[in-house]
Amino acid sequence: MGFRYIGSKDKLSDIIISEIKSINNEACRVIDLMAGTGLFSLALKESNYCVTAVDVMTYSFHHLNVHLNLVEAPDFNGINSVESIINSKPINLFGVRNYDIILSYLNSLKPVKGYFYQEFSPEGTPSNTSKPRKYFTSKNAAKIDAIRGEIKRLKSANTITDIEHSLLLHDLIMAVNDVANIAGTYGHYLSKFVKRAEAPIELYPSTFSGVGRTTDHKIYRGYAEEVSKHIEGDVCYIDPPYIKRQYAANYHILETLAREDEPEAIGDSGLRPWRDQYSNFCSKVKIRDSFDQILTNINCQDILISYSEDGLLPIDDLVSFLQNYGSVIKKDIQYKRFKSNDSKKAAKLNEFLIHLHKN
Ligand SMILES: C[S@@+](CC[C@H](N)C(=O)[O-])C[C@H]1O[C@@H](n2cnc3c(N)ncnc32)[C@H](O)[C@@H]1O
Structure with a gap:
């Protein structure tokens, strides 16, 4: 079974990475602000980026440590x-x-x-x-x-x-x-x-993967709202929870x-x-305040956010909220998403990639 993780972007890595390239082809350090399984961080490492990865969960820290810091079995x-x-x-x-x-x-x-x-x-x-x-x-x-x-x-x-x-x-x-x-x-x-x-x-x-950038990755366990005060990058990818769970x-x-x-x-x-x-991202009332803290704190001009059509915030509300911080472009991608129930069929959903270039 391996990883079964709500919202895992394993299958979307290529699309997201090509979006990062089109935002900034010279980007060197990419932040993965809500890294979960660490599989997207691994894809970033394999694409030669220096990765700064953050998540509030301890298991995520251990997955990230393995994906980013090991190229072979330790001694x-x-x-x-x-x-x-x-x-x-x-x-x-x-x-x-x-x-x-x-x-x-x-x-x-x-x-x-x-x-x-x-x-x-x-x-x-x-x-x-x-x-x-x-x-x-x-x-x-x-x-x-x-x-x-x-x-x-x-x-x-x-x-x-x-x-x-x-x-x-x-x-x-x-x-x-x-x-x-x-x-x-x-x-x-x-x-x-x-x-x-x-x-x-x-x-x-x-x-273990020895492909790509094998050094200079950073991993933080903690709230993105707090950690974002201390990190910087050329592009910051944010994959927040989008439902109440x-x-x-x-x-x-x-x-x-x-x-x-x-x-x-x-x-x-x-x-x-x-x-x-x-997580405040699972609350309709608190999500804007948390986004505000991150977007205000983080030393990074280009922010790429994944969000889903059935997210807590209607997508148009999220886009107009983000426009308070700079220029925003929304892209639509369709994919089969993991649903955490026992129905055999994966649901087809619209997923959005929103690029915010901060003022
Ligand atoms: C949609 S999942 C990310 C999935 C990840 N992109 C992957 O491919 O595995 C959302 C992640 O955000 C983390 N999270 C939720 N609120 C957070 C916060 N305020 N700060 C840091 N991490 C948070 C959760 O622990 C979860 O791992």
Whole structure:
């Protein structure tokens, strides 16, 4: 399954990058202000741009760290002195990397009946409600507990570096996405286990891209409204949420994996307290103020904004609001968008690319 992320621009990268080129063919640094999966940042890197990437979610930070800062598997030198890991070397493999060894080790860990098992599996006893949740099979949830516990332990023992830590958390999140018993987002689990969710969870090695610009990227975890005061670029791409659904609530489980904590899981859906990552872009009332802060703060003349025909703000309202800051050109693109329900068909939607050249 890989990434299933509301509003992911994976399929639109080429169109957006050609728009950036037509805005400023000399552009060197491009800001990806709401970077999400980091896949668009990766496409920018591969097109030779220096990327400054920002998102409020912690899982996004780890994805970005992998996409922007790794061109090959890191050494994982720290594991050479840990016998239990080195002994788990896959047999009959030539040229095996430490990266493969540590994944094989993590995949072979004994399950642990920990937080994920208790809160997110049918055999668990959730702390906040009487009805067990079904995000994962009990076996997978206990495996997730074992793997996340060991990644955390290896990091606190300094056996792995920061970037190695990001890579293992990224791999864990990708593996969890493959077996999650959900229709698209983690807003709720499905009442019956789907086939995909019954497969045993397994970490697979990531692939790395050495194409394009391999240095000088910057990553920030935080609110765009705040971070925009401190960054600059030739073009700034903004891909805000366009509907009411908060990412922090819909991807709470990925955030818990990324933060490596055990928050109170609240209500039927087991949401972590997520208000600290609330997005004003999901509120009709607050969205203009947030745009205003960003457009006023940011040291960048050319802003390119993705927005959808079914966004919270009608597109004409957004265009006339942006005209307060400079000249605006709106372009129309059609594409099949990921919808987070179980309907098999992807919806065809008009997506807009709005170029604001600030006064
Ligand atoms: C439409 S998604 C971006 C998808 C991304 N372009 C991709 O291809 O994966 C919107 C992103 O904005 C982030 N976000 C929402 N409000 C934010 C804010 N005020 N500051 C920073 N990031 C924010 C969300 O966490 C989410 O990842």
